[in-house]
Amino acid sequence: MRLSMDTRIGFGYDSHVFSPGVPLIIGGLSLDHPEGLAGHSDGDVLLHAVTDALLGAVAAGDIGTFYPPNDARWKNADSAIFLDTALEEIHNAGYRIANIDVTLILAKPKISPIAADMRARVADLLRVNINQVSIKAKTPEGLNLDHVAQCHAVALLRQISEEEGLKAMEAVIENQRQLEDVVDDLLSSVHGVPKRRVDPVYDTDDIT
Ligand SMILES: [Zn+2]
Structure with missing residues (x-):
């Protein structure tokens, strides 16, 4: 369905529990950490939040609409697949990404030393410039959620001109x-x- 507005905005949120013996993948990067994020797919909390923000911006449902968690095909799936679907949806609706802004909330590991790499990787996956991708991180101060990683994402889309x-x-x-x-x-x-x-x-x- 082609929409007709200059800009659209979308918001996405996701959370996953840390679990020992699982590889930690955030923003499409494998991070060296004793625990990873448990999930049906690869548990990439950041890519899931961004996927939902993109789908939300064009009112195309959410990640579960396209990839139900009870479907065995998506077990341990690379979350870049979900992102590709969202990119296809926004493109079909006539939009491209203006920018995305992400806030990760997790106790460990520290994101600031690898934030630049993570931005580059996410920009690559989204096929945009690195200056269109912002990734920030906070610790879950006062939330008592040190065993959980959460992610909030906002995406602004601009209509593709002819x-x-x-x-x-x-x-x-x-x-x-x-x-x-x-x-x-x-x-x-x-x-x-x-x-x-x-x-x-x-x-x-x-x-x-
Ligand atoms: Zn998720």
């Missing part, structure tokens, strides 16, 4: 052509397969 949409499409087509050229070259050099003479036909239905 010009931007066309540019993005051109880039995809350009990449596909380059890829096919490389494959053709490889095939002809390795197997002596002659280069394809006919240009591939693109599905113009998708370019409307």
